[in-house]
Amino acid sequence: MPPTHTVEGLQAARAIRDEHGAAIGIVLLSQFVETRHAVDLLADGAGGLGYLLKDRILDPAELTDAIRRVGNGGSAIDPIVIEQLLKRRQTDSPLAALTDREREVLAGMAEGRSNQSIAAKLHISDKTVEACTGRIFTKLGLEPGPDDHRRIRAVLTYLHATTNH
Amino acid sequence: MKPTARLPWLLVPAAITWAWLATRQQQRADRPWTFLVSDVVPGLVLIAAGLTIWSRRPQNRCWWLLVAAGFAWYVGDFLQSTNDDVVLGAFAFGGWYGLFVGWAVLAFPNGRLQHRHDRVLVVTLFALLAGRSVSRLFLHVPPDVAGYGVQNRFLPITDDRWWRMVEGVFARAYVAAMVGVLMSVAHRWIRSSRPGRRMLSAALFAATALAAAVAYEYATGWNAELPGATGLRIFYVVWWAYAAMAFALAVGLLRVRRTRSAVVDLVAELGHDAPPARLGDALARALGDASLTLLPWSAAAGRYVDDRARPVELPVDQPNRAVTRIERRGEPIAALVHDIALREDPGLINAVVAAVRLTIDNEQLQAEIETQLAEVAASRARIVAAGDAERRRIERDLHDGAQQRLVTIALALRLAETRLDGDASPGVRGVLSQAVKDLSEAIVELRDLARGIHPAILSESGLCAALESLVGRSPLPVRLDIVLPDEPPSAIAAAAYFAVSEALTNVVKHANADDVTVRVIANDAVIRIEVTDDGDGGADTHAGSGLRGVADRVASVGGTLRLHSPAASGTRVEVELPCVSP
Structure with a gap:
């Protein structure tokens, strides 16, 4: 975005957030998505934030789903960010203990999806997703929370912390 | 080498023939082999020393003085000849090698007589020997010395008083002249600095040996030409002293040469990064002249400067000090202030000048190369920086241009797809859908390409x-x-x-x-x-x-x-x- 073509978008999002709090939901569409920016954006704790690749607009269903989630005070994080976080250092972290299915569910949670959304995306039942999330939280040693946004923040922070240190 | 320059080698067969002829004369007298060896060796050593000096330093006159001494050495042996004329000649001209040896010692090391008293000494030696030759040719030789069968055949004089007087004066004056030679060399040695002394020590040794041998010879048996047991001992001592002396002179001259190559080796070893101060110290050590200083020329100041770049005046008219200017293509490079004794070997100074010129040349080349290298490194850094700036620009152009456009087109196609309202053929919908999919992949590929060209996050975060x-x-x-x-x-x-x-x-x-x-x-x-x-x-x-x-x-x-x-x-x-x- 002009004028310096670097991180004005992120700065604008932060400025809006500082001025209006979570009252205004923000979906940030970016040419590149970086995990560091995602973690920074979500650092203030409030929901109502989305961080997606610009070309996600070419899939209207996914885009409207993400906007709705953000509008409802939830979050929408681009799958690429989550993929990168999950991929690193799987061998010697608790993430290695997860099954493939649990990993997929964790990715969905980290993107900011609700249990229903995850179930729909993975073509499994809500019950299965719920059972999965319980096991994931136990394995990673996280407190399970009802709030989707808090859940995603916990997961993202966990992923970011474990993958970089 | 010019053909004439090879001529001295013809002296080798001549010397061998000459020595062989002389030995043949002595064999006739039934000498023991120790006598024959002691007789033949000093002459050959003198000639060999002379030729060695000639081969290394042909312009040095010492060589022919020593060769002449060597040939003169064997004249006395012909006293044993059967021919009366030859015997008389040998008797008259037997001692002339002393002139050449004394001359060579005085002229050491560069072959020139430097002082007036040296020239006086050489002339004295010549006069003494000439006087004795004349006396022996024309005056009456007493029968008790005439064991060789010498008899004067030119003048009918029967009184041997004159002859004895000449011989007595000659013996004393000859010893005195040789002591004079020793004193002259010793005087030069004492007045010299360390490098000069090192060079003159060979001459000092030779002069001492010469004076001692002559003094011994004439003090004990100047009139003992008849070789009894005492005469033999005198011969041995004196002859081997001559051989040692000739050897010392040759070695001394060649050692000067070794000092020269030591200087060159030293400078080569110093390498190209020697600052003038270090080069000067090294030269001072190699030449044994602690007072030697190297003053580089400062083109900026237009003066010679010392090792702290302060302008200095060159010492002029100082006793015992000499200044050698080092130039290249008429431009001064440096000046060498040193003991004047180093001048006695011009070759040494030439070697030093060449070495200093080479070293300073190297230093300047090194400085030029370093400057050029710094320029090249700076230009390389600029080229890489310019490349990086260009990469950033290309990445931004892709980001703002092609990628935005592709997304816009894909969006338009997606819009078209939704507006078909079911009235288009399924083929059209499929084509549109595939086009959007291809465009999405193109966008991903372009994104990866842009990131490879320049990662935006590097400048962002x-x-x-x-x-x-x-x-x-x-x-x-x-x-x-x-x-x-x-x-x-x-x-x-x-x-x-x-x-x-x-x-x-x-x-x-x-x-x-x-x-x-x-x-x-x-x-x-x-x-x-x-x-x-x-x-x-x-x-x-x-x-x-x-x-x-x-x-x-x-x-x-x-x-x-x-x-x-x-x-x-x-x-x-x-x-x-x-x-x-x-």
């Missing part, structure tokens, strides 16, 4: 974030340890980023590795980067252009890249970068 992003996008799990207190300058950050990027690309492409670690540790001065894998190894910076290019980029900011990649033992790429731009 710095090296640490860029490396995290890079590692995150790697298809292999990569451990990243990073300690980076301050963001380095952009050229260095770019070098670090592309080094890690290339190393990771290589790991993915070639290494067949399971475990990859990127370690970045920085302190105030230097950033150390290590990319280690446990793969196949055997990587080579020359095999592919990738690491080669990274090494060049790293070098352009003053860093180094090292590759440890033994076969089957993994690969480690080590990069060290300075924290500040060069």
Whole structure:
């Protein structure tokens, strides 16, 4: 975005957030998505934030789903960010203990999806997703929370912390 | 070498023939072999010494003085001849080698008589020997010395008083003249500085031997030409003293030459980075002249300067000091202030001048090369920086131009798809859908391309974030340890980023590795980067252009890249970068 073509978008999002709090939901569409920016954006704790690749607009269903989630005070994080976080250092972290299915569910949670959304995306039942999330939280040693946004923040922070240190 | 310059070698067969003839005369007298050897050796040593000096330093006149002494040496042996004329000649001209030897000692080392009293001594020796020859030819020789069968056949004088008087005067004056030779050399030796003394010590030894031998010969048996047991002993002592003396002169002259080559060796050993002060000290040591100073010429000041670049006046008209100016193509380079004794060997000074010129030339070339190298390094850094700026521009153009346009087109197609309202044929819908899909892939490819050209996050969020992003996008799990207190300058950050990027690309492409670690540790001065894998190894910076290019980029900011990649033992790429731009 002009004028310096670097991180004005992120700065604008932060400025809006500082001025209006979570009252205004923000979906940030970016040419590149970086995990560091995602973690920074979500650092203030409030929901109502989305961080997606610009070309996600070419899939209207996914885009409207993400906007709705953000509008409802939830979050929408681009799958690429989550993929990168999950991929690193799987061998010697608790993430290695997860099954493939649990990993997929964790990715969905980290993107900011609700249990229903995850179930729909993975073509499994809500019950299965719920059972999965319980096991994931136990394995990673996280407190399970009802709030989707808090859940995603916990997961993202966990992923970011474990993958970089 | 000119043909005439080879002529002295003809003296070798001449000398051997001459010595052989002389020995034949002595054999007739039934001498013991010790006598024959003692008789023949000094002459040959004198000739050999002379020829050796000639072969190394043909312009030095000492050589023919020694050769002449050698030939004159054997004249006395012909007293044993059967021919009366030959016997008389040998008797009259037997001692002339003393003139040539004394002359050579006085003229040592450069072959010229330097002082008036030296010339007086040579003339005296000549006069004495000439007087004795005349006396022996024309005056009556008493019968008790005439055991050789000498008899005067020119003048009918029967009184031997005159002859005895001449012989007595000759003996005393001859010894005195030889002592004079010794004193002259000793005087020169005492007045010389260390280098001069080192050079003159051979002459001093020779003069001492000569004076001692002559004094002994004439004090004990000047009239004992009849060889009894005493006469034999005198012969032995005196003859071997002459041989030793000739040997000393030759060695002394050749040692001067050795000093010269020592100077050249020394300068060669000093190498090209010798500052004038160090060169001056080294020359002072090699020449044994502690007072030697080398004063470089300062073109800026138009003066000679000392080692602290202060202008100095060259000493003129100082006793015992001499100044040698060193020039190249008429331009002064330096001046050498030294003991005047070094002048006695012009060859030595020439060697020193050549050596100094060479060393200072080298130094100037070195300085020029260093300047050029600095310019090349700076221009290389500028080229890389310009390349980086261009990469950033291209990345931004792709970001703002092509990618936006592709997204817009894809969006338009998607819109068209939704507006078909079911009235179009299914084929059209399929075509549109496929076009959007292809465009999406094109956008992804373009994004990866743009990131490869220049990672936006590097300029947005710095090296640490860029490396995290890079590692995150790697298809292999990569451990990243990073300690980076301050963001380095952009050229260095770019070098670090592309080094890690290339190393990771290589790991993915070639290494067949399971475990990859990127370690970045920085302190105030230097950033150390290590990319280690446990793969196949055997990587080579020359095999592919990738690491080669990274090494060049790293070098352009003053860093180094090292590759440890033994076969089957993994690969480690080590990069060290300075924290500040060069």
